[in-house]
Amino acid sequence: MMNMDQIYLVKDIEGYSPHISRLISMMNYARHTTLQAVENLTVDQLDYLLDDQSNSIGALLLHCAAVETAYQVGTFERRALTDEEVARLEPALNLGDRARAEIRGHEISYYLNKLDEVRARTCELFRTVDDNWLHFEVPFWDGKPGNIYFMWFHVFEDEINHRGQIRLIKNKIQL
Amino acid sequence: MMNMDQIYLVKDIEGYSPHISRLISMMNYARHTTLQAVENLTVDQLDYLLDDQSNSIGALLLHCAAVETAYQVGTFERRALTDEEVARLEPALNLGDRARAEIRGHEISYYLNKLDEVRARTCELFRTVDDNWLHFEVPFWDGKPGNIYFMWFHVFEDEINHRGQIRLIKNKIQL
Numbered sequence: 001m002m003n004m005d006q007i008y009l010v011k012d013i014e015g016y017s018p019h020i021s022r023l024i025s026m027m028n029y030a031r032h033t034t035l036q037a038v039e040n041l042t043v044d045q046l047d048y049l050l051d052d053q054s055n056s057i058g059a060l061l062l063h064c065a066a067v068e069t070a071y072q073v074g075t076f077e078r079r080a081l082t083d084e085e086v087a088r089l090e091p092a093l094n095l096g097d098r099a100r101a102e103i104r105g106h107e108i109s110y111y112l113n114k115l116d117e118v119r120a121r122t123c124e125l126f127r128t129v130d131d132n133w134l135h136f137e138v139p140f141w142d143g144k145p146g147n148i149y150f151m152w153f154h155v156f157e158d159e160i161n162h163r164g165q166i167r168l169i170k171n172k173i174q175l
Numbered sequence: 176m177m178n179m180d181q182i183y184l185v186k187d188i189e190g191y192s193p194h195i196s197r198l199i200s201m202m203n204y205a206r207h208t209t210l211q212a213v214e215n216l217t218v219d220q221l222d223y224l225l226d227d228q229s230n231s232i233g234a235l236l237l238h239c240a241a242v243e244t245a246y247q248v249g250t251f252e253r254r255a256l257t258d259e260e261v262a263r264l265e266p267a268l269n270l271g272d273r274a275r276a277e278i279r280g281h282e283i284s285y286y287l288n289k290l291d292e293v294r295a296r297t298c299e300l301f302r303t304v305d306d307n308w309l310h311f312e313v314p315f316w317d318g319k320p321g322n323i324y325f326m327w328f329h330v331f332e333d334e335i336n337h338r339g340q341i342r343l344i345k346n347k348i349q350l
Binding site for chain 2: 019144147153
């Protein structure tokens with residue numbers, strides 16, 4: 001899916017509609033930079049907390065996978081998460097104390113596998129829809145309309161936001 | 176330019192071509208979240224350094240304005256920055272020691288005015304081009320091709336990355 005020769009191009013991708021292609025292009029670059037930021041991190045680095053209110057890099061990675069899973073359900077199935085799904089995605093989805101306590105001790109491969117697995121499913125699902133689907137509007141935050149393009153933009157924009165934090169945390173790790 | 180009723184919609188905007196409209200939609204949301212993160216910060220908060228290798232929130236805001244200015248020149252004039260332009264955009268463009276020493280003592284309005292001024296010019300310039308222009312490819316990083324859509328995606332993706340850092344720094348300010 002991620003063609004490194006095309007990583008600086010936002011353009012058509014075979015098998016996907018025009019706007020979905022551009023969305024995937026941007027998601028690919030965002031993911032590329034996330035992977036660059038975390039490759040070779042040790043378990044101790046992935047678990048490191050700047051202070052008792054901070055998120056570890058590992059928790060932020062698992063959060064990105066959880067957010068993407070939640071938006072798969074929200075946009076392709078157009079429904080809220082079930083209690084079982086919420087239970088499975090927590091504590092990564094909302095981070096905080098439980099994430100600090102429970103998301104620990106994993107190798108980088110654990111997080112990367114989660115991210116890969118969710119993304120592969122997203123790319124499969126994107127093949128089944130088109131640009132009309134992408135622009136479908138529903139009531140969203142603050143009672144304002146949101147469209148599906150925005151929701152998937154938000155998925156990668158949340159990842160970029162956390163990648164910025166991951167870079168900053170990585171620079172400050174003292175082990 | 177930023178219609179808050181449409182802030183969760185990535186779609187056509189009157190006066191702009193389809194792909195440029197979507198790009199502006201995403202830039203608007205990114206900017207909206209940047210502004211939310213920094214509104215009401217005091218000069219001391221804007222100048223605060225987590226440690227002697229960190230960037231202040233003020234410097235990160237000025238960096239976003241400088242990056243956008245640099246890409247205006249690179250994409251609309253398709254040329255490198257002149258020495259005079261680099262001198263004017265530094266130290267915000269590359270951050271580091273000089274930025275820590277020199278970007279200080281400004282009220283939030285100083286940074287917001289810079290951001291607004293550059294963005295207003297970007298939006299004017301986007302009216303003069305179309306989707307063909309947006310997909311024009313040139314040799315870019317690592318000798319790989321990059322297109323103008325990617326370059327502008329990078330402008331807002333850099334801002335989101337730094338907004339993530341701004342949120343983290345803000346939570347850790349001790350004054």
